[in-house]
Amino acid sequence: MKLKYAIIFSYLYIIITSITACAQKKIFPSPANYDLNTPEKFTMTESLQEISGITFNNLKNDTIYAIQDEEGKLFFWQLGSRKISSAKFGKRGDYEDLAILNNVVFVLRSDGTLYSFPLSAKTESSINSKEWVNLLPKGEYEGLHADAKQNNLYVLCKKCADDKSSKEVSGYVLTVSNDSLINSSQFSIDVKQIQALTEKKNVKFRPSALTFNLRTNEWFILSASNKMLVITDENWKVKQVFDLDPGTFLQPEGIAFDSEHNLYISNEGDDLKNGNVLKFKFLNK
Structure with a gap:
């Protein structure tokens, strides 16, 4: 009889502890007009277990x-559909982000090499892509964004030789001109400004993706290793820093907006969880 009561007590303790833990789940602060605690989740198939960059063409959702960081393939599909199409553009490699500019797809490899090909080529099983090398200093790169108004690509360092990631992070502006890419200018993010807005100590900022919010004229910069979302003005001055819930953001590697101002963040999976794309609806408050 004592054993029976002991078992019942153990079960009750587990149930009460679980309920209490759920009730006390930490709510993480979010940017204005978004709630990062309540995403709509789209689970990826095995082919996109290691999904990295995501984007839309002209913001159309x-x-x-998307790309993933092992195969040189462009993936494309309708969110919610399990039918994912792909086209091969390069050899196996560490591909980190992509952007579409004037119906041309640009893909960033972690060493700073870029690949480009017409978006229309996605219907081909194998794409004849153009490789762009030595445009950027040696380093590790993960963020790429296209600005259609200025005809520019923005590339952000994750870890570059010239940077001290506790002080600043460098980025480069590539101008698309007459079917060529030109490294036209450089910018930087002051990590001390990030440090001043977070409780985390000794921040070494390692960005993994970036996108531009056309409604607010702000950069949204994602860091998987820091579990952090940084918002800057259009001139890269840090305005806000948001710590991300590690339970929701397993490994956030991609970020994008659509024409309705909805925010999307992609997460790589691991041995226990699938990769996913999280959609955060624009809340017009």
Whole structure:
């Protein structure tokens, strides 16, 4: 009889502890007009277990485009559909982000090499892509964004030789001109400004993706290793820093907006969890 009561007590303790833990789940602060605690989650298939960059063409959310960091393939599908199409553009490699500019796809490899090909080529099983080398200093790169108004690509260092990631992070502006890419200018993010807005100590900022919010004229910069979302003005002055819930953001590697101002963040999976794309609806408050 004593054993029976002991077992019942143990079960009750587990149930009460679980309920209490759920009730006390930490709510993480979010940017204005978004709630990072309540995403709509789209679970990825095995082919996109290691999804990294995501983007839309002209902000249209009828098709999402993505890469993963092992295969040189462009993936594209409608969110919610399990039918994912792909086209091969390069050899196996560490591909980190992508952007579409004037119907041309640009893909960033971690060593700073870029690949480009017409978006229309996605219907081909194998794409004849152009490789761009030695445009950027040696380093590790993960963030790429296209600015259609200025005809520019923005590339952000994750870890570059010239940077001290506890002080600043460098980025480069590549101008698309007459079917060529030109490294036209450089910018930097002051990590001390990030440090001043977070409780984390000795921040070494390692960004993994970036995108531009056309509604607010702000940069949204994601860091997987820091579990952090940094918002700057259009001139890279840090305005806000948001710590991300590690339970929701397993390994956030991609970020994008659509034409309705909805925010999307992609997460790589691991041995226990699938990769996913999280959608955060624009809340017009």
